[in-house]
Amino acid sequence: LESRGGTEAEFRKMVDRCRAAGVDVYADVVINHMQAQDAGVGFGGTPFGKRNHPGLFGPADFHACGRNGNNWIQNFYDRWELQNCDLLGLPDLATESPSVQEKLAGYITRLAEAGVAGVRMDAAKHVPGDDLAAILRKSHGMRYVMHELLINDERTVRFSEYERTGDVMVFPYSFDLASAIRNEKFGDFFRNLMGYPWSQNAVVFVDNHDLERFRDRSNVLSVGDDGALYRLATVFMLAWPxxxxxxxxxYRFTSYDEGPPLLPSGHTAPALNADASCRAPFTCFHRDPQVKVALAFRNLAAGAFRAVHVGYDRSLVAFARESSDGTVPSWAIFHFGSREAQTRVPEGIPGGRWRDLLSGKTFSLHPGTPLRLPARSAHLFVRAE
Structure with a gap:
């Protein structure tokens, strides 16, 4: 657990402080492969080679698929190649090996013993689902698992292969939402939702460290592309059930392979200044005021997980959240366009006094009441007391 982020003792202290503040920590766990350098020394002082990590893994613990002249994956739609060859030159671990499984399970157990609440299984589609299940069975104490599955269709691997051992990260959600916003085609987004994994098994996001580095920006949204549109998309994600x-x-970057800012020691620089303000180039987007309000809306609407009265017209989207007793305690309306829009309160929304959490204002609203929405704006309404 020694890394660019610090020592194991510092890591454990961070986890303890987070838990004391009511914040769970999950770790990004890489079990599909090891690093691609020919030789080096880790931050903990451990020497390593490309397929040789003394005391941990040797050449027999890695696949050597023998394809493409360099063992690299070239055909990502060939299942065997996907799960036996090297991803971008990163030596592929033989995760079917019992001894490899034991060592990887021990790593996960050690994280749990340090207080880590969950793990994100990096590059999960490159590890057979049965191998992942065996590794997790041999580990102890980990409370939550999510699988990173960077797939936009299920021609090679299926979400269901991984749902039996954890939640799954739904990359198509990100692509489809960005496309709907950019092209003003929310009908496609809502239709595609029907083919996604069950909601209780899905992890959704607008952006992550992979997507923000996609060279094709047509179907992704990142804070570096258009901050206002990205913020509004995040509010939508939090409001939609x-x-x-x-x-x-x-953090903001200018080149594809640019890592985080580093201290002279080579360790990652702090994200916060001494006064707890955000230090550039880190974005601290989780602190954004509109995101915090949207989180409050999601929590207030937690008992109303059914979307009803869904309507959309180009850049406009509206929906209500319905409780199990049929009441509507909250509803939302979004305008993703670049110019002001005029619309009306949708049919089906109960009349009465509604408080918009984003503006803090209270309105008397009924079906058909005119609404003016500035460019790239939203209302998150809850019943006024």
Whole structure:
């Protein structure tokens, strides 16, 4: 657990402080592969080679698929190649090996013993679902698992192969939401939702460290592209009742392979200044005022997980949240366009006094009441007391 982030003792102290503040920590766990350098020394002082990590893994613990002249994956729609060759030159661990499984399970157990509440299984589609299940069975104490599955269709691997051992990160949600916003086609987004994994198994997000580095920006949204549109998309994700939402706070960068800012020691620089303000180039997006309000809306609407009275017209989207007793305690309306829009309160929304959490204002609203929405804006309404 020694890393660029600090020592194991510092890591455990961080986890303890977070838990004391009511914040769970989950770790990004890489079990599909090891690093791609020919040789080096880790932050903990451990020497390593490309397929040789003394005391941990040797050459027999890695796949050597023998394809493409360099063992790299080239055909991502060939299942065997996907799960046996090297991803971008990163040596592929033989996760079917019992001894490899034991060591990886021990790593997960050690994280749990340090107080880590959950793990994100990096590059999960490159590890057979049965191998992941075996590793998790041999580990102890980990309370939550999510699988990173960077897939936009299920031609090679299926979400269901991984749902039996954890939640799944639904990348198509990100692509489809960005496309709907950019192209003003929310009908496609809502239709595609029907083919996603069950909500209780899904992790959704607008952006993450992979998506923000996609060279094709047509179907992704990042804070570096258009901050206002990205913020509004995040508010929509938090308001719409699907999946377990993930808010991404990263750092601004100018080149594809640029890592985080480093201290002279080579360790990652702090994200906060001495006064707890955000230190550039970190974004601290989780602190954004509108995101915090949207989180409050999601929590207030937690008992009303059914979306009703869904309507959309180009850049406008509206929906209500319905409780199990059929009442509507909250509703939302979004305008993703670049110019002011005029619309009306949708049919089906109960008349009465509604408080918009984003503006803090209270309105008397009934079906048909005119509404003016500035460019790229939203209302998150809850019943006024």
């Amino acid at each position: 699907y999946g377990y939402p993930q808010i991404y706070s990263g």
